[in-house]
Amino acid sequence: MKLSLISLSSLVLAVPVLAAETGAPELESILVTGSRSLQTRAEVSGRLGLSVRETPATVDVFTQEDFQLQGIRSSIEAMNSAPGVASGNLPGSMGSVSMRGFHRAVNYLYDGVRMPNSDAGMRNWDAWSFERIEVIKGPASVTSGEGALAGAINFVPRRPHTEGLHGSLLASRGSFDSTRLAGDVNVPFNDEVALRATVSWADSAGWVDDTDSDSLALATSLLYRPGERFSLTLSVDYFEDNFSTAYFGTPIVSREVARQPSSVVSGSSGLVLDRAMRRTNFDLLDSEVGSEATWLRARMEYEISEGLRLVSDSSYYDSYRIWNDADEYSFNTGSGLIDRYTSIITHDHQFWSQRLHLALDSDLAGRRNRFSTGFEAGGTDFFTQRRFGSAPAADPFQPVRGRKQADNAENFDTRQDVDAEVEQLAFFAEDALNLNERWLLVASLRLDLIDLERQVRNVNTGTEQHYGQDYEPLSWRLGAVYEAARDTHFFAQHTRGATPVSGLLFMSAANAAFDLSDGTSTELGIRSALADQRVQLTASVFHIRQDDIITRDPQNPAVSVQGGSQAARGMELALDWAVNSSLRLNFSGSLLDSDYRRLIEAGGADRSGKRPPNVPERLADLSLYYRPATLPLTLSANLRHNGGFFTSSANTIKVNSFTTLDAAISWQMDGGTLTLRGRNLTDEFYADWSGYAAGLVFTGAPRNYELSYLWNF
Numbered sequence: 001m002k003l004s005l006i007s008l009s010s011l012v013l014a015v016p017v018l019a020a021e022t023g024a025p026e027l028e029s030i031l032v033t034g035s036r037s038l039q040t041r042a043e044v045s046g047r048l049g050l051s052v053r054e055t056p057a058t059v060d061v062f063t064q065e066d067f068q069l070q071g072i073r074s075s076i077e078a079m080n081s082a083p084g085v086a087s088g089n090l091p092g093s094m095g096s097v098s099m100r101g102f103h104r105a106v107n108y109l110y111d112g113v114r115m116p117n118s119d120a121g122m123r124n125w126d127a128w129s130f131e132r133i134e135v136i137k138g139p140a141s142v143t144s145g146e147g148a149l150a151g152a153i154n155f156v157p158r159r160p161h162t163e164g165l166h167g168s169l170l171a172s173r174g175s176f177d178s179t180r181l182a183g184d185v186n187v188p189f190n191d192e193v194a195l196r197a198t199v200s201w202a203d204s205a206g207w208v209d210d211t212d213s214d215s216l217a218l219a220t221s222l223l224y225r226p227g228e229r230f231s232l233t234l235s236v237d238y239f240e241d242n243f244s245t246a247y248f249g250t251p252i253v254s255r256e257v258a259r260q261p262s263s264v265v266s267g268s269s270g271l272v273l274d275r276a277m278r279r280t281n282f283d284l285l286d287s288e289v290g291s292e293a294t295w296l297r298a299r300m301e302y303e304i305s306e307g308l309r310l311v312s313d314s315s316y317y318d319s320y321r322i323w324n325d326a327d328e329y330s331f332n333t334g335s336g337l338i339d340r341y342t343s344i345i346t347h348d349h350q351f352w353s354q355r356l357h358l359a360l361d362s363d364l365a366g367r368r369n370r371f372s373t374g375f376e377a378g379g380t381d382f383f384t385q386r387r388f389g390s391a392p393a394a395d396p397f398q399p400v401r402g403r404k405q406a407d408n409a410e411n412f413d414t415r416q417d418v419d420a421e422v423e424q425l426a427f428f429a430e431d432a433l434n435l436n437e438r439w440l441l442v443a444s445l446r447l448d449l450i451d452l453e454r455q456v457r458n459v460n461t462g463t464e465q466h467y468g469q470d471y472e473p474l475s476w477r478l479g480a481v482y483e484a485a486r487d488t489h490f491f492a493q494h495t496r497g498a499t500p501v502s503g504l505l506f507m508s509a510a511n512a513a514f515d516l517s518d519g520t521s522t523e524l525g526i527r528s529a530l531a532d533q534r535v536q537l538t539a540s541v542f543h544i545r546q547d548d549i550i551t552r553d554p555q556n557p558a559v560s561v562q563g564g565s566q567a568a569r570g571m572e573l574a575l576d577w578a579v580n581s582s583l584r585l586n587f588s589g590s591l592l593d594s595d596y597r598r599l600i601e602a603g604g605a606d607r608s609g610k611r612p613p614n615v616p617e618r619l620a621d622l623s624l625y626y627r628p629a630t631l632p633l634t635l636s637a638n639l640r641h642n643g644g645f646f647t648s649s650a651n652t653i654k655v656n657s658f659t660t661l662d663a664a665i666s667w668q669m670d671g672g673t674l675t676l677r678g679r680n681l682t683d684e685f686y687a688d689w690s691g692y693a694a695g696l697v698f699t700g701a702p703r704n705y706e707l708s709y710l711w712n713f
Contacts, residue, residue, distance in 0.1 A: 038051060038052050038053035038487070038489075038527055038529055038536065039051050039052070039053065040052050040061045042055070042059050042061050042134040042136070042154070043112045043134065043154060043156070044059070044109065044112075044134040044135070044136045044140070044143065044144070044152050044153070044154035045057060045059050045134075045136050045143065046142075046143050046372070046430050046444060047143075047311070047357055047359060047372045047374070047428075047430060048359070048370045048371075048372050048430050048431075048432050048442075049359065049361075049370065050370070050432060050442070052527070053481075053489055053527060054432065054440055054442075054481055055136075055442075055479075055481075055491070056442050056477075056479025056480055056481050056491040056492060056493040056523075057136055057137065057138055057479065057491070057493050057495075057523060058136070058137040058138070058523065058525060058538065058540050058542075058572060059134065059135065059136050059137075060082045060083060060134070060135045060574070061132055061133075061134050061135075062078055062081060062082065062132060062133045062135075063131065063132045064127075064128075064130065064131055064132065064158070066081075067127045067128075067130075068710065069625070069636075070623070070638065071662070071664060071675070071677050071679075071706075071708075072127050073126065073127055073180065073202075074124045074125065074126060074127055075095055075122075075123075075124055075125045075126075075127060075130075075133070075155065076088070076089055076094070076095050076124050077127065078127050078130075078133050079095065079097055079133070079135070079153065080640075081621070082133075082135045083572050083573070083574045083588035083589070083590055083619070083621070084099060084100065084137065084570075084572045084588075084590035084592075084619055085097060085098070085099050085135065085619075086098045086099075086614070086616055086619060086642060086645075086688075087689075088614070088688055088689025088690075088691070088698055089124055089689065089698065090689060090691040090692075090698065091243070091246045091247070091248055091289060091323070091327065092323060092327060092345075092691070092692070093119055093122070093691070094122050094123050094124045095108070095119070095122040095123065095124055096119060096122070096614075096689075096691075097150075097153070098150075098614045098615050098616070098645075099137065099150040099151050100137055100138065100150045100151065100542065100544055100568055100570065100592070100594075101150070101544065101566075101567075101568025101569075101570065101592055101593075101594030101612065101615055102149055102150035102544070102546070102566070102568065102594075102612070102615070103612055103613060103614045103615055104119060105147070105148070105149040105150040105499060105519075105546075106119075106147075106148060106150050106151050106152060106153060107140060107141075107144040107145065107147050107148035107151075107152040107153070108121070108122050108152075108153055108155070109144055109152060109153065109154040109155065110154075110155050110157075110295060110317075111154075111155070111156055111157055111235075111295070111297055111299075111315075112154060112156075112313060113297075113313060113315045113353050113355070114144045114145055114152075115317060115351040115353070115378070115380060116147075116351075116378075116380050116422045116424065116450075116504045116505060117147075117503040117504045117505040117506070118147065119503070120347065120349070120382075120503065120505055120506075121293065121317070121319060121349065121351075123239060123241060123291055123293070124215075124241070125155070125215075125217065125239060126180075126182070126200040126202060126215060126217050128170065128182040128184070128198070128200040128217070129157055129158065129198060129200060129217045129219060129237070129239075130155050130156055130157055130158065131156050131157060131158045131159065132156045133153065133154070133155055133156065134153070134154040134156065135151060135152075135153050135154075136151050136152050137150070137151045137523075137540075137542070137572070138150070138151060138493070138495055138521040138523055138542060138544060139151075139475070139477075139495040139496065139497030139519050139520070139521045139544070140152035140495075140497065141446065141448075141473065141475035141495075141496075141497030141498055141499075142428070142430075142444040142445065142446045142475040142476060142477045142495065142497070143444070143446075145376075145424070145426060145446070145448055146448055146450065146471070146473050146475075146497070146498045146499055146500065146516065147499045147500070148497055148499070149497050149499050149517075149519035149521075149544065149546055150544070157198075157219055157221070157235070157237055158184060158196060158198050158219065158221075159196060159221050159223070159233060159235070160186055160187075160188075160194035160195055160196035160221050160222065160223040160233070161186060161188070161194055161196075161223065162188040162190075162191055162192070162193075162194045162223065162225065163188070164186075164188065165185075165186065165187055165188060166185075166186055166712070166713065167183065167184055167185035167186060167712075167713055168183070168184050168710065168711065168712045168713070169182070169183045169672075169710070169711045169713075170182040170183070170200075170708065170709070170710050170711075171708065171709050172706055172707065172708035172709070173706070173707055173708075174704060174705055174706030174707065175207075175704035175705050175706070176204050176205050176206055176207050176701075176704065177203075177204065177205040178202070178203070178204040178205070178706070179202065179203045179204075180200070180201070180202045180203075180708075181200070181201050181202075182198075182199065182200035182201070183197075183198070183199050183200075184196070184197070184198045184199075185197055185198075191225075192224065192225055192226050193222070193223065193224055193225075194222075194223045195220070195221070195222050195223075196219075196220070196221050196222075196223075197219070197220050198217070198218070198219040198220075199216075199217065199218050199219075200215075200216070200217045201214070201215070201216050201217075202214065202215050206247060207278075207279065207701045207702055207704070208247040208278075208279050208280070208281050209279050209280065209281045210244065210245050210281050210283075210285075211243065211244070211245060211246060211247045211281060212243070212244040212245075213241065213242065213243045213244070213246070214241070214242055215239075215240065215241040215242075216238075216239070216240045216241075217237075217238070217239050217240075218237070218238045219235065219236070219237040219238070220235065220236050220237075221233060221234065221235035221236075221297075222234045222235070228303070229302060229303040230300075230301070230302050230303070231300070231301050232298070232299070232300050233297070233298070233299045233300075234297070234298050235295070235296070235297040235298075236294065236295070236296055236297075237294070237295040237297070238292070238293070238294050238295075239291075239292065239293045239294075240290070240291070240292040240293075241290055241291055242289075242290040243287070243289040243290060244287070245281060245283040245284065245285065245286075245287040245289075245325070245401075246283060246287060246289040246325060246327075247281065247283070247698070248282070248283055248325065248326070248327040248328070248329070248692070248696075249329065249690075249691065249692065249696040249697060249698050250273065250274075250277055250278070250280070250687075250696070250697060250698070250699055251277075251282070251329040251330055251331050251338050251396075251693070251695055251696055252265050252269075252271040252272060252273050252274075252331060252653070252695045252696075252697065253271060253272065253274055253277075253331045253338075253396055254270065254271055254272075254331065254333060254336075255270065255271075255272050257274075257331075257336055257396060258272050258274035258276070259274060259276035259397065260274055260275035260276040261273075261274060261275075262274065262275050262685055263656065264655065264656055264658075264685060264686055264687055264697075264699075265653060265654065265655055265656065265687070265697065266654050266656055267646075267651075267652050267653045267654045268652045269652050269653050269695070271331065271653065271695060273687060273697060273699070274396070275685055276397065277396060277397065278685065278699060278702070280396070280397065280399065281399075281401070282326060282329050282338060282340060282394055282399050282401065283325050283326050283327070283401065284325055284326045284342070284391065284401055284402055284403055284404055285401045285402065285403050286403045286404050287324060287325035287326070287404070288322055288323075288324040288325070288404070289322065289323050289324070289325055290321070290322060291319060291320065291321035291322070291347075292319065292320055293317065293318070293319035293320075294317070294318050294319070295315065295316075295317050296315065296316040296317075297313075297314070297315050298312075298313075298314040298315075299311070299312070299313050299314075300312040307360060307361040307362050308358065308359070308360050308361075308362075309358070309359045309360075310356070310357075310358055311355075311356070311357050311358075311359065311374075312354075312355070312356050313353070313354070313355040313356075314353070314354050314355075315351075315352065315353040315354075316350075316351070316352050316353075317349070317350065317351040317352070318349070318350050319347065319349045319350075320346070320347065320348055320349070321345075321346065321347040321349070322345070322346050322347075323343060323344070323345040323346075324343075324344045324345075324404055325342065325343065326340045326341065326342045326343075326391045326401075326402075327341070327342070327343055327692065328340070328341040328343075328692040328693050328696065329341075329394075329693065329696055330693045330695050330696065331396070331695060332393065335393060336396075337393035337394060337395060337396070338393060338394045338395070338396055338399065339390070339393050340390065340391040340392070340393065340394055341388065341389070341390050341391070342387075342388070342389045342390060342391045342405060342411075342412075343386070343387060343388050343389075344385060344386075344387035344407060344412070345384065345385065345386055345387070346383075346384060346385045347382065347383075347384050348382070348383040348384070349380075349381075349382050349383075350380070350381045350382075351378065351379070351380045351381075352378060352379055353376065353377070353378035354376070354377050354378070355374065355375070355376040355377075356374050356375060356376075357372055357373060357374025357375075357428075358372065358373055358374060359371070359372045360372070364433065367433060367434050367435065367436070368433075368434040369431065369432070369433045369434070370431070370432040370433075371429075371430070371431045371432075372428075372429070372430045372431075373427075373428065373429040373430075374427075374428060375425065375426060375427050375428070376424070376425070376426040376428070377424065377425050377426075378422075378423075378424045379421070379422070379423050379424070380420070380421065380422040380423075380424075380505070381419075381420075381421060382419070382420040382421070382422075382505045383417070383418070383419050383420075384417075384418045384420075384505075384506075385416070385417055385418075386414065386415075386416045386417075386418060387407060387412040387414065387415050387416075388412060388413065388414040389405065389411045389412035389413055389414075391405075409459075409460045413460075414460075415458070415459035415460050416456055416457065416458060416459065417456075417457045417459055418454065418455070418456050418457070419454065419455040420452070420453070420454045420455075420504070420505045420506075420507075421452075421453045421454075422450065422451070422452050422453075422504055422505070423450070423451040424448065424449065424450050424451075425448075425449045426446060426447065426448045426449070427446070427447050428444070428445065428446040428447075429444070429445050429446075430442075430443070430444040430445075431443050431444075437483070438482055438483045438484075439480065439481075439482055439483075440480065440481040440482075441479075441480050442477070442478075442479040442480070442481070442493075443476075443477065443478055443479075444476060444477040445474070445475070445476045446474070446475045446476070447472065447473075447474050447475075448471070448472070448473050448474075448475070448498075449470075449471075449472055450470065450471040450472075450473075450504075451468070451470050452468050452469050452470070452471070452504055452507065452512065453466075453468040454466070454467055454468060454507065454509075454512070456509075465509060467509045467512050468512065469507075469512045469513070471498075471500070471515075471516055473498035473516050474496075474498075475495075475496055475497050475498060476495070476496050477493060477494070477495040477496075478493065478494050478495075479491065479492060479493030479494070479495075480492055480493075487528060487529035487530070487533070488526070488527070488528040488529075488530075489526070489527050489528070490524075490525070490526050491523075491524075491525050491526070491527070492522075492523065492524050492525075493521075493522070493523050494520070494521070494522050494523075495520065495521050495523075496518065496519070496520050497518075497519045497520075497521075498516040498517065498518055498519070499516060499517050499519065499546075500516055500517070501514050501516070501517055501548075501549065501550050501562070510560060511550070514548075514550065514562050515548065515562065516548075517546055517547065517548045517549050517562070518546070518547050518548055519544060519545065519546040519547070520544070520545055521542060521543065521544040521545075522542065522543050523540055523541070523542040523543075524540065524541050524542075525538065525539060525540030525541070526538070526539050526540075534577065534578040534579075535575070535576070535577045535578075536575070536576045536577075537573075537574070537575050537576075538572075538573070538574045539571070539572065539573045539574075540571065540572050541569075541570070541571045542568075542569065542570060542571075542572075543567070543568070543569040544567065544568050544569075545565065545566070545567040545597075546565060546566045546567070547565045548562040548563065548564070548565075549562070549564040549565060549566060549599070550562060550564060551563050551564030551598060551599050551600045551601075552600040552601060552602065552604065553600075554600060554604075557600060557601075557602065557603055557604035563598065564596065564597075564598050564599045564600070565596070565597040565598045565599075566594075566595070566596050566597060566599070566612065567594070567595065567597050568592060568593065568594035568595075569592075569593050569594075570590060570591055570592035570593060570594075570617075571590065571591050572588070572589070572590045573587070573588065573589050573590070574587070574588040575587045575588070581629065582626060582627050582628060582629055583624075583625070583626050583627075584624075584625040584626075585622075585623070585624055585625075586621070586622070586623040586624075587620075587621065587622050587623075588619075588620065588621045589618075589619065589620040589621070590618070590619045590620070591617065591618060592615070592616075592617045592618070593617065594611055594612060594615050594617065595608075595609050595610060595611055595612075596608055596609065596610050596611075596612065596649065599649065601649065601650075605650070607649045607650065607651075610646075610649055610650065610651045611645075611646055611651060612646075612649060613645070613646050613647055613648050613649060613690060613694075614645055614646075614647075614689060614690055614691075615645055615646075616642055616643035616644060616645045616657070617643050617644075617645075618641065618642075618643030618657070619641065619642060619643060620639075620640070620641040621638065621639065621640050621641075622638070622639045623636070623637070623638045623639075624636065624637045624638075632667060632668035632669075633665065633666070633667055633668070634664075634665070634666045634668075635663075635664075635665055636663065636664045636665075636666075637661070637662065637663045637664075638661070638662045638663070639659065639660075639661055640659065640660050640662075641657065641658075641659045642657060642658055642659075642686075642688060643657045644656045644657045645690070647690035647694045647695070647696075647697065648690075648694035650694070652694070653694055653695060655687045655688075655690060655697055658684055658686035658687075658688070658700075659682075659684065660679070660680045660682070660684050660686070660700070661680070661681045661682050662677065662678065662679045662680070662681065663677070663678050663681055664676065664677040664678070671711055672709055672710050672711035672712065673709070673710045673711075674707070674708075674709050675706075675707070675708045675709075675710070676705070676706075676707050677705065677706045677707075677708070678703070678704070678705050678706075679701065679703070679704050679705075679706070680700065680701060680702060680703050680704065681703060682703075683702055683703040684700070685699070685702070686699065686700050687699050687700065688700050
C-alpha cells in the first residue's frame with residue numbers, strides 16, 4: 001500500500017454532545033484545555049513533567065470533559081476515540097488494542113502503575129471513573145517497562161483537590177434496557193485536606209440474546225497537603241463486572257447455509273457473516289463470566305528544595321476473574337453445525353509495586369535542565385485454573401445451548417493449575433536539556449531486571465512442570481523538539497523497547513526458553529497552534545520494526561526459533577478547529593502499512609508479507625459540534641471509519657471496512673443538561689474485532705438511542 005493523504009470523502013460523520021455551560025467550558029476554553037492542548041502534561045510520557053508540546057512523541061490526552069462531549073461511556077470507547085487506535089471487546093481480553101500496526105503490544109497503566117502482562121487486568125471500565133486517559137504512541141518501554149512496542153495507555157482516576165466543593169450526577173436510559181447511574185463529589189475540608197468519592201453503576205440486556213451484564217465502580221481518595229512542599233494522596237478503587245451469559249462472537253458460515261448473507265466478511269475461505277445470526281447467542285445457558293478488583297494507592301510528593309522533588313508511588317492490586325463458558329465457535333462445513341469449545345478459567349491475581357524517584361529542575365551551564373532518576377520494584381502472584389473441553393455442536397439459528405459441565409477429565413481434556421510469580425526491579429533516568437530557546441533534547445534510559453517462575457500441574461495426570469527465566473532488557477529513547485515559530489514545533493525521536501515473545505503470566509515452557517523480542521521506532525512530527533489557538537494540529541510519520549519474534553525453522557518447520565520480524569510504517573493526523581464561537585470541528589486519521597517481514601508457521605506456511613490480525617490500515621474520525629448563539633442547544637455528529645482487517649496471520653478471512661454515524665442533541669436547563677443521543681444511526685451491520693478462532697468475529701451494536709441527564713454542582 002502507498003501512503004498518502006487521507007481523503008475526507010472516505011470518512012464518516014460523528015455526533016457527540018457538548019455539556020451545558022454548567023457542565024463544560026466554552027468552546028474557546030475547551031480548545032485550550034481539552035484533549036488537544038499542547039500545554040497538557042501526561043505522566044504516560046515520563047516523569048520529567050514535560051508538556052505535550054515538549055514531548056518528542058505523539059501523545060493524546062482525553063479528559064472527562066471530552067468524554068461528556070462525545071458521549072463516551074467505557075474505556076473501550078475512550079481508546080477508540082484516540083487517533084490511530086482500534087479496540088475491541090473480546091471477553092477473554094477486554095480492551096485489547098491495535099495500535100501502529102501491532103496487536104496486543106501495548107502497556108496499560110492504572111494511575112501511572114503497570115503490572116506485568118498488563119492486559120490481563122484490563123476490563124471495560126466505566127469512563128466516569130477517570131479524570132483523563134493518556135495515550136503515547138510507539139515503543140514506550142522506557143517509561144512503562146517491557147511490553148510496550150506499540151505504545152502505552154494510562155488510565156488516571158479522579159482525585160481530590162482543595163480548590164472548592166463541586167460534584168456531578170449522571171443518569172441515562174437507553175436501548176437494550178440499558179441504565180447508567182453515576183456520581184462524583186469533591187469535598188475540601190480546609191486548605192489542607194480534601195476528600196473525593198466517585199461511583200458508577202451500569203446495567204444492560206445487550207443486543208445479543210440473553211447477554212445481560214452489570215458493572216459497579218467505587219472510588220474514594222483523600223488528599224493531605226499541609227503546605228506547598230508536601231502532599232499525600234491515599235485512594236481505594238473497586239471495580240466489579242458480571243455477565244449472565246456473555247457474547248463471545250458470531251461464527252461465519254458457508255453462503256449455502258446463511259439465511260441473510262452479508263458482505264461484512266470476505267476472503268478465500270468462502271464463508272460469510274449471516275445477518276440472521278446477529279442476535280444469536282451460542283454460550284452456555286448458565287455461563288459465568290465476571291471479575292472484581294481492588295486498587296490501593298498511596299502517592300507522596302515532597303519538595304526537598306527549590307526545583308528538587310521526591311516522589312513515591314505505592315500500589316497494591318488484588319483481583320479475581322472467572323470464565324466458565326462456551327467461548328469459541330467454528331462452523332463445521334461437513335455437518336453444517338457450529339462446533340463449540342468450553343473452558344473454565346480463573347485468575348487469582350495479586351500485585352504490589354513501589355516506585356521512588358527524584359526530579360530536579362535546574363540550570364546547567366546557563367540552560368534549563370530537567371532530570372529524573374529512580375527505581376521501581378514489584379512482585380506478582382498469579383494463580384490460574386485452566387480447563388479446556390468441548391460442548392455439543394449447535395444449530396446456527398436455533399442452538400440448544402446446554403449447561404456448564406462438571407470439572408473432571410471426562411469433560412475437559414486439558415486441566416491445569418498454574419502458579420506464576422514475577423519479581424521485577426527497574427532503574428531509570430531521564431533528562432531534558434534546553435540547548436537554547438528553540439531546541440530541546442530529551443534522553444531516557446531504563447534497565448529492567450525480571451525474574452519469572454512458573455509451575456504447571458496437569459490435574460488429569462498429576463504431573464508437574466517447573467521452569468522460569470531471567471530477563472534484563474535495556475530500553476532507551478533519544479528525541480528532540482524544535483520550535484520553528486511561536487506555537488509550532490517539530491519533533492523527532494528514536495526509541496528501543498523490548499517485549500516477551502508471549503505474556504509473562506501465561507508463558508509456556510517452550511517460550512520461556514527464548515530471549516525477549518526487540519523493537520525500534522523512528523518518528524517525525526509537527527505540532528502547531530494557529531489562528532490565536534483556535535486551530536490545533538498534530539501530524540507525524542513513523543516506522544516501527546520488531547525482531548526476534550517466534551517463527552519456524554525453514555529447514556525443519558516442526559522446530560520453533562527466534563528470527564521472525566514484523567514492521568509497520570504510517571502517518572497520523574489530528575486537527576481541532578474552533579471555526580467560530582458556535583462551531584467546532586475535530587478530525588483525526590491514520591494510514592498504515594503493516595506486515596510480517598519474516599514469519600513461518602506450523603507446517604512450513606510462509607506468512608511473510610501478510611498483515612497481522614486485527615490491524616486496520618485506515619482509521620478516521622470526523623466530529624462536528626454546533627451551538628446556536630441564541631439557544632441553549634447543542635447539536636453534534638460523529639463519523640467513524642474503520643478500515644478492513646484480517647482475522648489471522650494467514651489473511652484468508654477479511655473483515656471489511658465500516659463507517660458508523662452517531663448524533664446527539666442536548667438542551668441546557670436550569671438544573672443541568674438533557675441529551676438525546678443516537679448511535680449507529682444508519683444501522684450499519686459490521687464487525688469490529690476478531691478473536692479465538694479465525695472464523696469468529698464480534699459484531700457491533702445495531703442502531704440504538706440513549707437519553708441522559710447530567711447535573712453539575
